Amino acid sequence: MRLTAAQALVRFLAAQYVERDGVEQRFFGGCFGIFGHGNVAGIGEALYASPELLTYYQARSEQGMVHTAAGYARMKNRLGAMACTTSIGPGATNLVTGAALATVNRLPVLLLPGDVFASRGPDPVLQQLELPWAGDASVNETLRPVSRYFDRIWRPEQVVPAALQAMRVLVNQAETGAVTLAFPQDVQTEAFDCPDGFLRKRVWHVPRPLPDETTIAQAVALIRAAKRPLLVAGGGVVYSEATDALRRLCGETGIPVGETQAGKGSLPYDHPSALGALGVTGTFAANRVAADA
Structure with missing residues (x-):
């Protein structure tokens, strides 16, 4: 099928699904966007032409939408994500803080900032970063250190491997975070013969890895031998949907629970075992019990 690179990417994103425990759901809930010359004629037109594929949500702040x-x-x-598209220049750099938060907290977010012309026809273009020592750099370089995966799509056919690599990271529960596909504004609008297989529905299995028996036995031995045991509930309890199992364990043992920032909500706030968060932003009770555990 003959499509622009932006059209192919939008169709691809709309066809991505995840499955866990036999339950299948669409991965991308839509696309936030603020448009300028770096993305309006490419991704903007692709979203406008096919609103049934990917719902567009208008944003007022690039950082806010991330x-x-x-x-x-x-x-x-983490079984769903949103895409975020911006123009080049300050529109892209405004993504950095949100991208850092997503990466630090292992939360999947797809960033699609526009980029300078790959053809170097207009050079420099409005809001282009001009460095005397690098002709292939743009402000999107600021997103490299805060992204779990970064790629720049220099040719329309490169959208195929780039998008697949992006999904590989986004659905990986250990590696996920902000994924950036820098998209030169001329490449977005270039047409190519898109492989049919790229556009077909693709279901990504998200496993629920279980600890081996030796690890469980070691944990049980440590708890039985402890005089003042304390459980620390992290984000894995929430994301693996193990909150009910934690509640049953606390109900049967009475062991108190402290939470990390990502693990907040692992237990109801009024549960007898809930001490609240640990650390510098934690509660007095949680930190006192942790110090004596």
Whole structure:
């Protein structure tokens, strides 16, 4: 099928699904975007032409839309994500703080900032970063250290491997975070013969890895031998949907629970075993019990 690179990417994103425990759901809930010359004629037109594929949500702040996308991923237990598209220049650099938050907290967010012309026809273009020592750099380089995966799509056919690699990271529960596909504005609008297989529905299995018997036995021995045991509930309890199992364990043993920032909500706040968060932003009770555990 003859499509622009942007059209192919939008169709691909709409066809991505995840499955866990036999339950299948669409991965991308939509696309936030603020448009300028770096993305309006490419991704903007692709979204406008096919609104049934990927719902567009208008944003007022690039940083705000990434934070919102991270919140969406957290509430979906990382089984769903949002895409975020911006123009080049300050529109792209405004993504950095939100991208850092998503990466630090292992929350899947797909960033699609526009980029300078791959053809170097207009050079420099409006809001282009001009460095005397590098002709292939743009402001999107600022997203490299805060992204779990970064790629720049220099040719339209490169959208195929780039998008697949992006999904590989986004659905990996250990490696996920902000994924950036820098998209030169001329490449977005270039047409190519897109492989049919790239556009077909693809279901990514998200496993629920279980600890081996030796690890469980070691944990049981440590708890039985402890005089003042304390459980620390992290984000894995929430994202693996193990909160009910934790509640049953606390009900049967009475062991108190402290939570990390990602693990907040592992137990109801009024549960007898809930001490609250640990650390510098934690509660007095949780830190006192942890110090004596």
